[in-house]
Amino acid sequence: MYGAQSSKDLLFPSFVGDSGLHVFRIEKMKLISLPSESHGVFHSGDTYLLVFNSSESNSIFVWNGSDTSVDERAAGAIYSFQLHKHLREKPVQNQETQGNESAEFMSLFPLGVTYLDGGVSSGFHRASQDTVAPTYHLYHVRGRKQIRAAETELKWESFNKGDCFILDTGKSIYVWSGSQSNILERNRARDLAYQIRDSERRGAAKVEIIQEGEEPEEMIKILGKCPESLRDANAEDDKEADERHTKGATLYKVSNASGQMQVTHVGDGALFHKEQLISDDCFILDCVGKIYVWKGKRANKEEQDCSLKTANEFLSLMRYSPTTQVQVVSEGNESPLFRQFFRNWM
Template structure:
């Protein structure tokens, strides 16, 4: 599968050309180890204990559940602002939405709001533990005589210093439906070409769902969702 740098595709299907407008939903959950994960764009993905970012391209809505904690609210706003500034050139609108005060633009996309699943503070503590182990960082290596993945770190947040410009890395966040392929600017051509293939083979070998997405990130073009797995990204 040929996926351009900075592009996203299913692990097993090439992206469709001429994709429609941006329409994504991210759940922001946790307390000490907060993570954002992409969810289906539907009210069924929401609950009252977390924050959600509805990304419609020209506008990002940060929806805060009635029982969400202040750290989730702050992190959701930071992430939405980073998407606006880093991916939309600072030109997208950003609106904070209180549970129960949804604007017509949200309802037009999501439909009438049903009774949502209740959230609880106890879930955030469980999410912190789950989030720490939900991502694994691998290095693309030929140490075994063939290109494969070698584990580098198994608990996030990772140190940014682990990403050596001479190499390519794979960040597996299959729990969130995504695998990132990071290409160092000084990595040799063999590694750069092999990185995507090795990631796809690993996805199949690990039994990840077929809808798992692979995102290619050249060094210097990292997205906010990728950076969230690293401490003190600079």
């Protein structure tokens, strides 16, 4: 259909299941393994397939450059699905777009990534390059009844005395608690930090619990010196957060039984029940800014095969930006940031 090999013909090198990072570029619809010295360098006209294996987790990433062709994007989705099957459906599948990469993706490259113009079809024009520095991520943890973590701007102005924050530097994860934060927020921030370490940093990051006024040197280096006075706690902020989190996500069931994608609204809310995810079906969790595709173990083969295609059709249907982050998770291999939307599933 897209000029790529049929799924039955796709073969992967024997080392693809070995520990570590493996990077492939799609050239004329075929996978070409790249040497380690090329890892972290991406051409804007190409699509790449990456797989990271460790004893704690397995992840597949499809990276699309800003000038990647439709055929190469389609080939990337096919290869991602087939590699997922090849690795016994253990890896989480992720779709990445140039300039909008996830924290999980960037953590693979401690020294940052480099963008080069052109691609295979254009003869790798090297007129310019853009080096992206290592990225840090700041998560704001707040609420009283519905406590949720959401990424926020990396600056001291995002902080306040009444909430908790998680600063993820890749090697270290700092849990910062404001002097007026509540015990539920502190416990939730701590638990989420350990879950990020274990599932997304593969157990390699160090978690440090710190209090307001005890900021370590690395945190000050990243954010600058802490202001003498941060904003005080505001009960209305927690109330507003609870109300927002109550409406915070939408769950849809997706089906192709009629021959085309059908989306059925399941519900809105801060916390869903794990039992709402039925093994016979596939679901989309729309979190505004990021969507998750959940594949049930007994979903029909076509629905499972087209996970990334389904995600992109959903983005088009909802008129979301094509750069919206997409993560495909299979039943039994859900990430902590996905599970936080479900009651008693952490």
